[in-house]
Amino acid sequence: MIQHLQLTPRFVKGVPRELEPGVLYVSMEYGTVVHSCCCGCGQEVVTPLTPTDWKLTFDGESISLHPSVGNWNLPCRSHYVIRNNGVIEAGSWDQARIKAEQRRDKAAKAAFYAQPAELPKPRAAISTDTAPATTKPGHADKGLWAKLRRWFC
Template identity: 60%
Template sequence: MRHRTLKHRFVRNVPRELEPGVLYISMEYATAVHSCCCGCGDRVVTPFTPTDWRMTFDGESISLHPSVGNWNQKCRSHYVIQRNRVLEASSWSDAQIEAERRRDKRAKAAHYGSEHEARTAAKELPESLPVRRSATTQGGGAWSRLKAWLGQ
C-alpha cells in the first residue's frame, strides 16, 4: 500500500481530481470517494447504504465497514480503513469474489425487494456481476443521487 493513512475532508461535491491520501466524504450524497490506496490512481466510490458501506466518524477519524476490495480494478487491492489508517487485507480468490457477488445480490434483493425476489435473484445470478466493494455496484435511490453528484 502506498497510502497507510488517509486525511478526511467533508465536502458537498467531490473534486474531479482526487488528491491521493484524502478520503472525501459527502453526507448529502451519502458517499465517500478516494484515490485507491495502492497508488494506482483509480477512483474508489463507497456509497453509504444498508447493503453497502457504513461510515463512522468519532470526531477525529473515519472508519469504513466493510473492507474495500477493488476486484474490478487491475490492482485488485483489498484494504480496511480504520480510524484514518489503511490496513492491507489479504487477496481474495476468484471463488471468494464470486461468492461475495452472490451474497451481495441476495442482500440487495432482500433489502430492496421481497423475499421471493431475493431467492429468485440468487438463482438467476449472471456470470459477471459488479462486486459489492467497488465503484461499479448498481443499486436503488442512493445510486441515482450518486450518479447525479458525479455528473454522469
C-alpha cells in the same frame, strides 16, 4: 502493496474531479465516500453509504469504513480496511471468494429493497370533546423507525 497508510478525511458537498491521493472525500449529501486507491494506482474508489453497502463511523476526528474495500474490478485488485483514518492491507481473494461475495451482496440488496416501505399511519381526527390518546415513549410506528435505525446504524 499499499502506498497510502493514512487517509485525511475531508467532508465535501460534491466530490472534486481531481482526487488528491491520501484524502478520503465524504459527501453526506450524496451518501458516498470517494478516494484515490490506496495502492497508489490512482484509480477512483467509490464506496456508497447504504444499508447494504458500506457503513461509515466518524468519531469527531477519524473515520472508519466497514466492510473492507476490495477493488476487484480495478487492475490492481487491492484489498484493505480503513480504520481510524489508517489503511490496513488485507489479504487478496481468489475468484471463487469474490464471486461468492458478489452473490451474497446481490441477495442482500434484493431482500432489503424488496421490502415495501412502511409509511406512518394517518392519525385519526381528534375531536374536542374527547381527550387525546396517549402513547408511551418508544411505541411509535416501529416499522418506519426500525428502517430508519437500520439506515443510519
